[in-house]
Every structure is written in structure tokens, then in C-alpha cells.
Amino acid sequence: MSNVFEGTRFCIHTFGCQMNKHDSERVAGMLEGLGSLPVETIEEADIVVFMTCCVREAADTRLYGQVASMKNIPLRDGTPLDKRYIAVGGCIGQRDGDKLLAALPHLDVVFGTHNLGSLPGLLRRAIEQHGRAAEVIEGGAEFSSALPTVREHDWAAWLPITVGCNNFCSYCIVPYVRGREKSRPLDDIAAEARSYVEAGVKEITLLGQNVNSYGRDLYGEPRFADVLRAVDAAGIERLRFATSHPKDLTDEVIGLFATLPSLMPALHLPVQSGSNRILSAMNRRYTREHYLGLIEKLRRARPDIALSTDIIVGFPGETEENFMDTYRLVEEVGYSQVFTFIYSKREGTPAAEMDDDTPREVIQERFDRLVDLVQRKAFEANQAELGATVPVLVEGTSKRDDSILAGKSPKNQTVHAPVPAGADATSLVGRIVPVTIEEARTWYLSGTIVHA
Template sequence: MNEQQRKEMDQVRQKDPKNNLERIKDKSTDEFMKYFETTYQPPNMRDAQRRRKKDVDVHYDFTIPEEMEGVGEDRKYLIRTYGCQMNEHDTEVMAGIFETMGYEPTKQAEEADIILLNTCAIRENAENKVFGEIGHLKSLKRENPDLILGVCGCMAQEEGVVNRILQKHPFIDMIFGTHNIHKIPELLKEAMFSKEMVIDVWSKEGDIIENLPRSRKGKIKAWVNVMYGCDKFCTYCIVPYTRGKERSRLPEDIIQEVRHLAAQGYKEVTLLGQNVNAYGKDLDLDYGLGDLMDDLHKIDIPRVRFTTSHPRDFDDRLIEVLAKGGNMLDHIHLPVQSGSSDVLKIMGRKYSREDYMELVRKIRAAMPDATLTTDIIVGFPNETEEQFQETLSLVEEVGFEAAYTFIFSPRENTPAAKMRDKVSMEEKKERLQRLNALINKQARETMETYENEIVHVLVEGESKNNPDVLAGYTKRNKLVNFVGPESAIGNIVPVRITKAKTWSLDGEMAETTVGVKE
């Protein structure tokens, strides 16, 4: 912060000696709601479902406003991230913006001058964690009135969440959504000098902002966003409302970013999108994810992954490109959600069990050794035991090697949240246990096939459980722990597997790569 900025802040404090927490406490609920109604325009769920493709503006002119340059000098920031890889990527961008303004990162809340909670709205448990953390931060705010507290991410796009923060947690200084990350400098300026809570969550969902700074974790693996939003409107999912309509980055911008990462020595990139294989459908180009992957196939970077895909958009062109091998990996995360066609129809997934199995057949025909993982929801409203059994049989038939499994969590304003449900929570938990037991069995059996085999491992660093052991992943995303030299970190090395566990492999450095199993 320069001398002029310090003078401005001192002037604000002199005019208003009460700290922010006390000032907000003095406001009545009616005053809050009046302010809320005049400054915040929540997403209209009905309008969202009727939306159509619109032109997307792409901006390449991001800069830090002159008055915010250096504002973070001798100051620290902390971002706590909840949820998916997209949130992790958003956090990297926010961190990059803060560091461009002069802030330094910290892991200690007591040291921070600004704390952001980058939130997830997919499940109720994630929301509960965030509101629990907001409660813990209240004492820090009381001890340090100049501390800036912010809530951002998907939860911030929900009208009910913003209302709850306004009414029960008025010490929060700023709330912004997933489309407004590039506005952090101006939002922060307003939060630092304003007497009001700053809310900016749904201004314009259609823009794509390029050239944003990023503070990536490490120099080995990188996230690359290729598209934003989702147009599928599954009946249980809040994402189309919180993340907005599907909009794709231009191919040349993505390819340039991956080339830059390759030049920096990164060994793996993961392409991100809420529905990543719908990439390109909103562009006036005959160019989809398969075409993009084919272009990335030519770049000298060892591994290229993508997540998360939707079975409806997984086309033959993408399968054809993945089958070329090389840096195209044959680990495919393909969420099915249910093995029952009837349940899939109520979920609004717009494919049947038979459609999904036909897609699996095509993938297996092109890539016989492909690893398939998935997402499954247990206990969707009124799911019968017979329908659940169809899910179990599909898991066995496909041979999933891992799965993210969840009990259905109703999200406010989604169609599924309004469905009457006759299935008890006890029964849902029992079904989840049975499903997990099957997934664990299949995972263990797959892992056992790796014993005495040699695999290529991208070494990420020390094991979380043992600093004397290195850890990394195979091309098929199997975690491997082994003893090796520190010089192996950041490289792809051959490892002989000595012991298989359910979710990881133990091994030792190998001197040969003959007979490698990926």
C-alpha cells in the first residue's frame, strides 16, 4: 500500500471510528434487505432453464488498476478451497491476482490480512463446512477489524446463501461469484474503503477473461480450463445455476497455454470443464474436444488428461483421438450416476443404461486396457431396491476401478429437491455401504494385477504419510509409493510394484523399463 492509499484509509477511519463489525451490527435486518435488494440481482432459476446460446465476449486486457498496485505490500492472503478441480483452478487465479497486487500467501489465519473461502455448492455437507468456518472466523474479525473476510465460489451464486450471510454473518466484507474473479482488485478496494458489505455475484456470466495471472501449485502438474458452465440441467444439480451457461475458450488460447506449460517443464496438464467434452459446441467452429485433444497430442508434454465428461457428449472423434496413445491417456472418468434407466430419466441425464453401456463398448473396443472411473448417487428420491441393484450390476459389468459415491443431497431450487422421498436415510446409508464394498473389491482386484509389474510414475513429491517415501501417479492414475532419490521428484521414473493395496501401490525404483505396465 503506498502513502496516498494509507492516507485515504486513515481518512475513512477518522470519519467512521467504529470498526466494520460494530458498524454492521448496528444495521437492522430491514436495512440489510433493502441494501441487498438494490445491489444484488440473484440468478433467476426459471430464466436460466430457458436460456439459449449467446455471443461470448473474450477479453485479453486484464490489468491491475493503478490505485491497487502494491496494495498488498507487507500483507498476506489466505484462500481456503472447497470442492472440485474447477475451484482449485479458480483459487490459483485468485492467488495470482493477489500476488500481482503484492500480497504474500500464508497458511495461518492469524497472519492473514485477507481470507477468502472459495466454496462449493454441490452437496449440503460442503455448505455446512463453509458456514462452520465462517463462524470460526468471527473471533478473528473481532480481534482485527481491518481483516477482510470474503466468501466466493459457487455458494456465493445462491440467493439463499447470500441471504443467510446478510442476516446471520454480517461481519463478512465481500461476496463474489464464479464469474467475477477478475474483479477482485476493484471489489477489494471497495471492501477496504466502503462502509457496506460488497456483493457482486451475477453481473455477466457470458464473458471469458484471458491473460489472468495464476499462482500454480508446483511445476509438475497444471490445470487448464477449456470451458465454463453447463447446460445439461440434471434435476439434482445446482451447477448450471451457479456456473452459468456453457462457453468455450478459443482453441488457440488453450493451445498457447499448454505450449507455454510444456516450455516451463510441466509433465502433465488436466483440461477442466463442468462438462468438458461439450467443449466447442457454443463456438462457430466445427471443432470439439476430440479436435483439441488431437492438437495437444502434437505438443511435447508427456501427459494430457481431462475431467469431467458427460456420457451424452462423449463422441466417436474423441475416442479415436484417445486411442492414438502417446500423451493421450486412457484413464477416463465417466460419471454414470445410476445404473437404472428409469432413475436416469428422472435425473434428467438424457441417456439410458443401454446408451451408457454402448459407449463403454466403443471405448473398450478402441482402448482394451482403458481404466474407467465414475460418479454414483445413491438414494435418489424414491429409488427402489431393484433400481439400486441395477446400479450394482452396472458397476460389475463395466468393471469400474474407482468411484466417487454419494448419498443424494437435495440442493435448493433444483427439481429433485421438491420430490417427495419414501426411502429412509438408514436404507440409503446401507446401500452406500454395499456399493462401496463392491467398488473396493474391484479396486483391490485391479491393483493386484500390478504386483511384480513395472509402471511409469510421475513423481510429485514426498508421501503425505512418510517423508522418507516418494509418491506419484501412473498414466492410469494409480497412486504409487516408493523409496527413491529426491532427484526423481518432477520426473517420470520406472517403478517395480512390490505390494498392492486397495487404493495405492508400493514399489521400488526399477533399472529397466522393459515390460512396463501403465
């Protein structure tokens, strides 16, 4: 059989969460394994894959706009294909399936979150038969980690431990497009972690829609603490995880921030709202008081821990008093980073049926107030690093200046430092180097490498 992929070039555009980034690495692994070469831009590519997110309405708009605009981009010189082939996967692919083919005339292939491995066959069919193909299934037998991969960075790896979600927050589409929660066996996770350490990986990020409930489906109770211990025992230097649901964060896991050498002092713990009334309407199943109790325990276990969160402004029925509950919670916690969103209605979720007559300009004004507070608190949090020497995992050079290195601190802060005199920037990428912090801004730190 001829290889229709030989001599082709592909690019992947990834939207949304870390799970999509992990899936994109698997798509790259499959396509490179078939002889296609990666490129950075659509203009250079014969095959374009969009890995999509449908958590917010803006993601739909962006996808439709980008696919529609591609009809005006000419084929590259020397392409072995008769046209540029476009595939859409991820959550929008899972949600809309065949509807995407009807709505987007130049789209060739649609695949879902549960059948990532079908992409090569669907593309082959579209290329050989000059047709269009869509395949979306309701559940997959394997994690995408079983597929070949090309990691974005040699020194970092995503490691999924669960897929799907059982929480059904009233605003969230994820359980409908990612399916019910499913955990990987602990032995498989530990083996994959060991393989990454042997390959020279410095940092592993464990992934799941709710990592804290890991193992409930396999073992009858959550065993996320056992996962953390197993990955730490593999010898990894830096360990992170995302995302955590507050209702399932246990004292055992909190205690590991004080005892596991590899577990970084940073935690993303989405609160969504500081109002008990809104939390109940969101079906979050914890209270403001419970959440603040978790923060107190975390800071007792690891006083220097950096906390980040997600907050939705303008959930249906949110009053000024409810918003101020959120505002005051942000003041009290003092997050290092907050991802703020204006509520986006997602058809098919319970919240989409809730009435709300709050004017858009009122919601926007509240959002702007919160963003101002978030920036002030983030600036204050970073001032604590002035004069400190922190270990920084170098990720590359600054997009604006290739004489400036950029990397991440243990607290996941972005750190900039000049390339030392006589040093080669590329030789420092993927290494952990000590940086003395001399300047602390809202979203980054700057300093000097002590020695490299």
C-alpha cells in the same frame, strides 16, 4: 494510491471441483501480484478466501461453520490490517450473493463465478472503507485463464476449455451458478498449452463441466477431438480431461485413446445410476445400455484403460430394484475408482420438488453395500499392476513419511516408493520415474524406483 495489500498475508481454502482449484490459482496470482504473500493457515493470514462448491449440502454447512469459527482466531502479530478480512467466492458466492453478508456477520466480501477479477477491487473497498462488499454478475466476458496465476505445482496445469453447462440434470445446481456453456476458441487453448510446455509443465488437465460438448456454441458442432489433438501436438507428456458427459462421448474421442501418445489411459465417466428409470428422472439423456456400449468401445480402443465414475444413491423414488441395477453395473464395469454420494437436495433444482418416502436408514444401508463393492473392485483392478514397471509423475513425499515419494501413474493411481539411497527427494519432484510395483492395495500402489 497506497497499496493496502503490501505486507499482508493470504490463504485460500478451496472446496469442490477442479474448476475451483483453477480459479484459486488465479486468486493467488492476483493477490501475489498486489504484494500479498501466501500462507498455509488462517492463523497466519490477514485475508482468507473461500472458493466454494454448492453441489452438496455438506459444503454449505462446512463454509458457514468455518466462517463462524474465525471470530475466535486472534490476529497475527505485525498485521498491517485492523482485522482479518474474509471473502467468499465460487458457486455459493454466485448462488447466495448479498444473502451471505446477512447470514455471516464477519464476512467482508462476496464474489461470484463470473467475476473472479473483481476480488482485488472488492477487498480494497472493504479495507479502505471499513465496509462490506458483494458483487455477483450473471455472465462474464472472459475466462479466468486470462487472469494472472500462481500454479500449485510447476509440473502440472489446469486448462479450462469450457465453462458452464447446458445439461440441467434434475439434481444439479451447476447450470444455475456457472451459467450456460461457453467454449474458448481452439487457437487460444492451443496457445496456452504451448506456453505450459515451454514452461516445463509435464501434465495438462483440460477442464469443463462437460468437455465432450466443447465447441458446439462456437462451431455448431462439438470439436473436443480437435482440442485433444491440438494439445497433444503442443508436446505435452501427459494429457487428461474432466469431466465427460456420457451422452456426448463420441467414437472419434474414444478412438484417440488408442492413437494420441500423450492421452493417459484413464477416464472419469460419471454414470450416476445404473437404472434407466432413475437416469430418466435425473434427465441424464442416456440409458444403461448406451453407457455400457461406451465402456465396451473404450476397452476395445485401450484395453488397459482405468475407469472411474460418480454414483448417487438415494435419488428420490429409487427402489431396491433400481439400486440393484446400479450395483450390478458397478460389478460389470469394474471401476478403478468410484465417487459415491448420498443424494443431497439442492433448492432450485427439479429433483428438490420430487417426493421420496424412503427411510434414511435404507438409503444408508444401500450406500454401505455399494461402498463395500467399490472397494473390492478397486482392489481387484490394482492387482493387475503387480510386477509391472510404471512411469510415475512424482508429486512430492508422503504426508506421513518424507522418506517415501508419492506420485501418479498414467492410470491416475497413487504410487508410493522410497526415496532412492543417496537421492534428494526434492530433485525428483516433478519428474517422471519408472517404479516397479511390489504391492497393490485398494487405493494405492507401492514399489521401488528402478533408476532416477
